[in-house]
Amino acid sequence: xxxxxxxxxxxxxxxxxxxxxxxxxxxxxxxxxxxxxxxxxxxxxxxxxxxxxxxxxxxxxxxxxxxxxxxxxxxxxxxxxxxxxxxxxxxxxxxxxxxxxxxxxxxxxxxxxxxxxxxxxxxxxxxxxxxxxxxxxxxxxxxxxxxxxxxxxxxxxxxxxxxxxxxxxxxxxxxxxxxxxxxxxxxxxxxxxxxxxxxxxxxxxxxxxxxxxxxxxxxxxxxxxxxxxxxxxxxxxxxxxxxxxxxxxxxxxxxxxxxxxxxxxxxxxxxxxxxxxxxxxxxxxxxxxxxxxxxxxxxxxxxxxxxxxxxxxxxxxxxxxxxxxxxxxxxxxxxxxxxxxxxxxxxxxxxxxxxxxxxxxxxxxxxxxxxxxxxxxxxxxxxxxxxxxxxxxxxxxxxxxxxxxxxxxxxxxxxxxxxxxxxxxxxxxxxxxxxxx
Numbered sequence: 001x002x003x004x005x006x007x008x009x010x011x012x013x014x015x016x017x018x019x020x021x022x023x024x025x026x027x028x029x030x031x032x033x034x035x036x037x038x039x040x041x042x043x044x045x046x047x048x049x050x051x052x053x054x055x056x057x058x059x060x061x062x063x064x065x066x067x068x069x070x071x072x073x074x075x076x077x078x079x080x081x082x083x084x085x086x087x088x089x090x091x092x093x094x095x096x097x098x099x100x101x102x103x104x105x106x107x108x109x110x111x112x113x114x115x116x117x118x119x120x121x122x123x124x125x126x127x128x129x130x131x132x133x134x135x136x137x138x139x140x141x142x143x144x145x146x147x148x149x150x151x152x153x154x155x156x157x158x159x160x161x162x163x164x165x166x167x168x169x170x171x172x173x174x175x176x177x178x179x180x181x182x183x184x185x186x187x188x189x190x191x192x193x194x195x196x197x198x199x200x201x202x203x204x205x206x207x208x209x210x211x212x213x214x215x216x217x218x219x220x221x222x223x224x225x226x227x228x229x230x231x232x233x234x235x236x237x238x239x240x241x242x243x244x245x246x247x248x249x250x251x252x253x254x255x256x257x258x259x260x261x262x263x264x265x266x267x268x269x270x271x272x273x274x275x276x277x278x279x280x281x282x283x284x285x286x287x288x289x290x291x292x293x294x295x296x297x298x299x300x301x302x303x304x305x306x307x308x309x310x311x312x313x314x315x316x317x318x319x320x321x322x323x324x325x326x327x328x329x330x331x332x333x334x335x336x337x338x339x340x341x342x343x344x345x346x347x348x349x350x351x352x353x354x355x356x357x358x359x360x361x362x363x364x365x366x367x368x369x370x371x372x373x374x375x376x377x378x379x380x381x382x383x384x385x386x387x388x389x390x391x392x393x394x395x396x397x398x399x400x401x402x403x404x405x406x407x408x409x410x411x412x413x414x415x416x417x418x419x420x421x422x423x424x425x426x427x428x429x430x431x432x433x434x435x436x437x
Contacts, residue, residue, distance in 0.1 A: 007080035114163035183265035347426025
């Protein structure tokens with residue numbers, strides 16, 4: 001189920017990024033840093049009064065430097081209109097209404113999307129009178145805030161969540177495997193989507209997904225039901241999206257939220273670039289099962305070791321998804337596409353695997369005997385036992401005498417031992433350390 005999307009829009013220098021940072025700094029649980037993943041500043045995950053949402057800072061989106069400022073501001077507003085459930089329109093209370101503010105207001109007003117007008121830089125009660133002129137923009141009562149000082153942010157978020165749409169559960173059976181196809185533009189996601197579906201599949205239904213303009217295709221293959229969540233072909237107003245490739249990240253995130261297995265599609269001809277690493281990192285951080293699909297393999301000049309070299313490069317550049325299987329395909333010719341769905345089913349099973357506690361602790365005990373836990377200043381870590389507390393992804397809690405003695409390298413060692421014993425192909429593992437009481 002996709003979260004509502006909140007977009008922060010406004011002309012430059014009104015404090016959009018300050019407000020964004022204020023919200024994610026105080027109210028957002030950002031997942032832990034994973035080595036090798038470069039983060040974008042344009043999005044965050046937030047919570048307010050039991051409501052979870054994604055938030056976008058349109059100020060973090062890069063545009064063509066040749067374009068004039070007003071055109072760029074309008075592009076950002078268009079992107080927000082296209083993606084957002086609710087829009088925060090930020091203006092500068094000290095500067096007053098400008099021509100750029102009025103242009104953005106016209107676009108937002110015509111969008112029919114909920115718009116909350118935030119008058120920023122109102123950092124003391126004497127400035128409250130600066131708010132009144134902004135009523136003329138036509139968005140009702142403005143919210144006076146100071147992003148720099150955190151004043152009024154709670155009132156702003158109260159207004160935002162009032163406009164969140166009703167969340168409807170997707171009505172898929174428990175045995176349906178939901179598969180998202182993600183990747184940067186032009187890697188062949190649409191072609192791969194069509195190749196996977198194919199005429200030989202039994203199409204159950206095409207139904208609108210919770211991601212705007214996406215279509216969930218439910219089908220059956222060899223007795224297994226799948227839902228394919230397509231993120232391809234969704235970049236409307238081509239010129240806008242061509243200049244903002246980073247914005248495709250949000251679409252990938254929304255598809256990842258609703259999936260069990262993620263196909264991270266790469267261009268075999270072009271090779272691995274930074275954007276590929278970021279997109280794979282989002283799937284990993286979300287705890288989804290991952291399969292790396294290298295497309296366009298038919299046009300790659302190769303010898304008998306090319307595939308091996310490419311996979312080695314993937315392992316070096318994307319070490320955080322070293323558990324993900326790699327499949328080399330050509331969506332155009334159909335080469336190896338038939339291997340994708342069986343592999344999807346395999347990793348989905350691994351993603352949902354539950355290990356009996358007794359068997360789990362036999363593996364942990366053997367691991368501790370082979371490589372004893374580390375010690376620090378005469379105190380040795382003692383691993384008492386481990387238990388599985390969740391699936392999708394498999395999640396474990398290990399109880400020890402002192403969690404501070406657990407070095408990340410030993411935690412990694414335990415994870416490797418679990419993978420040796422139970423495989424867990426295609427799925428990340430989560431291991432938490434707790435003090436035994």
